[in-house]
Amino acid sequence: MAKEVSNGENHVTTKPPPEPSPLRNAKFFQANMRILVTGGAGFIGSHLVDRLMQNEKNEVIVVDNYFTGSKDNLKQWIGHPRFELIRHDVTEPLLVEVDQIYHLACPASPIFYKYNPVKTIKTNVIGTLNMLGLAKRVGARILLTSTSEVYGDPLVHPQTESYWGNVNPIGVRSCYDEGKRVAETLMFDYHRQHGIEIRIARIFNTYGPRMNIDDGRVVSNFIAQAIRDEPLTVQLPGTQTRSFCYVSDMVDGLIRLMEGEHTGPVNIGNPGEFTMIELAETVKELINPEVEIITVENTPDDPRQRKPDITKAKELLGWEPKVKLREGLPLMEDDFRKRLEISRKN
Ligand SMILES: NC(=O)c1ccc[n+]([C@@H]2O[C@H](COP(=O)([O-])OP(=O)(O)OC[C@H]3O[C@@H](n4cnc5c(N)ncnc54)[C@H](O)[C@@H]3O)[C@@H](O)[C@H]2O)c1
Ligand SMILES: O=C(O)[C@H]1O[C@H](OP(=O)(O)OP(=O)(O)OC[C@H]2O[C@@H](n3ccc(=O)[nH]c3=O)[C@H](O)[C@@H]2O)[C@H](O)[C@@H](O)[C@@H]1O
Known part of the structure; x- marks a missing residue:
């Protein structure tokens, strides 16, 4: 009987896991690991695909409905014999x-x-249910990219995985944070009831090249604004904090979690914590010292502080982030300048 330890509790499965595909152990087949990436045309997904495709033993299938993702993020792989791209909405079953x-x-x-x-x-509930159904049918291991938003507006700081969170169940963010909480519940129920091999990553704010330019998230907003000579819009009060992880570190953490022995949940994020005013000042200093910083209204239920405790990721996965904010921001600036076709002033 399979046994897993998470959050200090024993999760004893009721059934042995389904047999994995024989390909997983095949020595001479051209690809011995077929990997599905849902949302693979998006920001993190496309960087994950790049990394997975570097291994010649991997065959990668992406499914995406292109709501926020784009084929452009995957253009280097389209037509590659080990790569397949399917337009599909995960709220519909997939075989x-x-x-x-x-x-x-x-x-x-x-x-x-x-x-x-x-x-x-x-997408969070039916989509995850469909992917768990698929994992059950074919005996696949499944990793969910959950979020630090499961901690809501956290009363514990920094956030450890054992913290249950402080989430508004009826607010405007609930479709996302409560959606991800249900997705985590479904993952553990399929694990306990059907023996599915699960992995849960709780991702903290991640940034890097290929984010949508008008994505609305803070790092992409500030970089695009600095490049366009527009004021950096710090939402009030400006003292709220976030911890920003560069995308290459994130992808490394996700792959380690998938390949390792632990179900999670595991926080994956960079513990370097900044107020939004500090972030704006750093972007101004690095990208456009002339730019103005203004304050604007915030949106409801904005978490006041967020910083991952990554002890578990360090101990269980041997993972910790390498790229500091001051190193990552210029890499993202290069990508944004190319796409906006605005070169540096001097
Ligand atoms: N970037 C972050 O800071 C962050 C933090 C926490 C968690 N996450 C999680 O990581 C994942 C990827 O985030 P991202 O930043 O790359 O976002 P993204 O918006 O760039 O990527 C999401 C992808 O999913 C696709 N998609 C959305 N709904 C779909 C559906 N119903 N069917 C099929 N495809 C669908 C989109 O078109 C897009 O390509 C998400 O699950 C997100 O919740 C991200
Ligand atoms: O990391 C996570 O777990 C989650 O964090 C983010 O949510 P949030 O932290 O609110 O991300 P942003 O929209 O980038 O906002 C971060 C902070 O910047 C502020 N902000 C945002 C935009 C802006 O122009 N100015 C500004 O000051 C917001 O008020 C907020 O306090 C992401 O949107 C989610 O994808 C992710 O799941």
């Missing part, structure tokens, strides 16, 4: 033979997940 599922499909920026909240919650 594909795979060994691993990275389940990322879900709009992540608050302006996009609030745009159609009913669809967001369907």
Whole structure:
């Protein structure tokens, strides 16, 4: 009988896990790992695909409905014999033979997940249910990209995985944070009831090249504003904090979690914590010292502080972030300048 330890509790499964595909152990087949990435045309998903495709033993299938993602993010792989791209909405069932599922499909920026909240919650609940059904049918291991938003407006700081959170169940962010909480519940219920091999990553604010330029998230907003000579819009009070992880570190953490022995949940994020005023000042200093910083109204239920405790990731996965904010911001600036076609002034 499979046994897992998480949050100090024993999760004893009622059934042995389904047999994995024989390909997982095949020595001579051209690809011995078929990997599905849902949401693979998005920001984190496309960087994950790049990393997975570097291993010649991997065959990668992306499914995406292109709500916030784009084929452009995957253009280097389209037509590659080990790569397949399917336009598909995860709220509909999917039948594909795979060994691993990275389940990322879900709009992540608050302006996009609030745009159609009913669809967001369907994506989180029905989408995750469909992917768990697929994992059960084909015996695949499945990783969910959950979020630090499961901690809500946290009363514990920094946040450890054992903290249950402080979440408004009826607020405008609930479609996303409560949606992800249900998704985590479904993952553990399939694990306990059906023996599915699960992995849960709780991702903290991640940034890097390929974020949508008008994505609405704070790092992309500030960088685009600095490049366009527009004021940096710090939402009030400006003393709220976030901890920003560069995307290459994130992808490394996700792959380690998938390949390791621990179900999670595991926080994956960079513990360097900044107020939004500090972030704006850093962007101003690095990208455009002339730019103005202004304050604007905030949106409801904005978490006041957020910083991951990454002890578990360090101990269980041997993972910690390498890229500091001051190193990551210029890399993102280069990408934004190319796409906006605005070069540096001097
Ligand atoms: N970037 C972050 O800071 C962050 C933090 C915490 C958690 N996450 C999680 O990581 C994942 C990826 O986030 P991201 O920042 O790359 O966002 P993103 O919006 O760039 O990517 C999400 C992808 O999912 C696709 N998608 C959305 N709904 C879908 C559906 N119903 N069916 C199929 N595809 C669908 C989108 O088109 C997009 O390509 C999300 O699950 C998000 O909740 C991200
Ligand atoms: O990391 C996470 O777990 C979650 O965090 C984010 O949510 P949030 O932290 O609210 O992200 P932003 O929209 O980037 O906002 C961060 C902070 O910046 C502030 N902000 C945002 C935009 C802006 O122009 N100015 C500004 O000051 C917001 O008020 C907020 O306090 C992401 O949107 C989610 O994808 C993710 O799941």
